[in-house]
Amino acid sequence: MESFTEMSEGYVLGFDFGLKHIGVAVAQTVTGHTSGLSTLPAKNGNPNDWAHLNALVADYRPIAVIVGLPLHMDGSESDMARRARKFADALAHRTQCHVTMSDERLSSWSSDQTDLGNTSTDLHQESACRIIETWLRSGSHTQ
Numbered sequence: 001m002e003s004f005t006e007m008s009e010g011y012v013l014g015f016d017f018g019l020k021h022i023g024v025a026v027a028q029t030v031t032g033h034t035s036g037l038s039t040l041p042a043k044n045g046n047p048n049d050w051a052h053l054n055a056l057v058a059d060y061r062p063i064a065v066i067v068g069l070p071l072h073m074d075g076s077e078s079d080m081a082r083r084a085r086k087f088a089d090a091l092a093h094r095t096q097c098h099v100t101m102s103d104e105r106l107s108s109w110s111s112d113q114t115d116l117g118n119t120s121t122d123l124h125q126e127s128a129c130r131i132i133e134t135w136l137r138s139g140s141h142t143q
Contacts, residue, residue, distance in 0.1 A: 010063035013037075013056065014132035015091070016104070016124050017067055017084040019045045023124025024053075026060055027132045034132050036125025045083050050094055057095045065097045068104030068131040102135040 009030050016023035022042050027034040037056060041048045057065070067088040070080040085101065092099040104127070 008063050011060040012064045012066060012132055012136070013060055013062040014066045014102075014128040014135070015068065015087075016127035016131055017045065017070070017080070017087050018042065018124065019083070021124045022047055022087075023122065023126070023128035024056060025125055025128035025132055026062075027129075027136065029063065029136070032133070032136055034129035036122055036129060039122050039124045045087055046090075053091070054095060057097060062097065064135075065091065065095070065099045066102045066131055066135045067091065067099055068127065069101040070104055073105060100135070102131055102138070104131050104134070 010028075012027045012029060014025045014027065014034070016025075020042055022040040022045075024037045024040060025034050026037050038052070040053060047053050067084055069084055070078055072078050088099045088101060091097070
């Protein structure tokens, strides 16, 4: 695994976009440890409570905000990918943060496989954790 010392120290917020739920997770870049924060109810991909989302951004003052990009397995864009980009644009506008998209293929499946039988784990938050972990490992933040 890549060293996290190559990037600035601070928090990274990750979002697993969905039409009914948006999972939110946080990571500390020094350790790379991720944890789920919240699952926001949404209607057609729009969070019901933008104020809560803004409060999370204000509380953590992230050095990076990552939104999962649900591509098809062949890498082509899905309708959900277009919707996730629209959410990322709205998130950037509302929070005044730079938002980065990160390939999330298999993040929900990976979370589901990791947490089989663990009923206390929120799949949306776990998927947001996987999105951050994928982004941290990709090295795109050090370029």
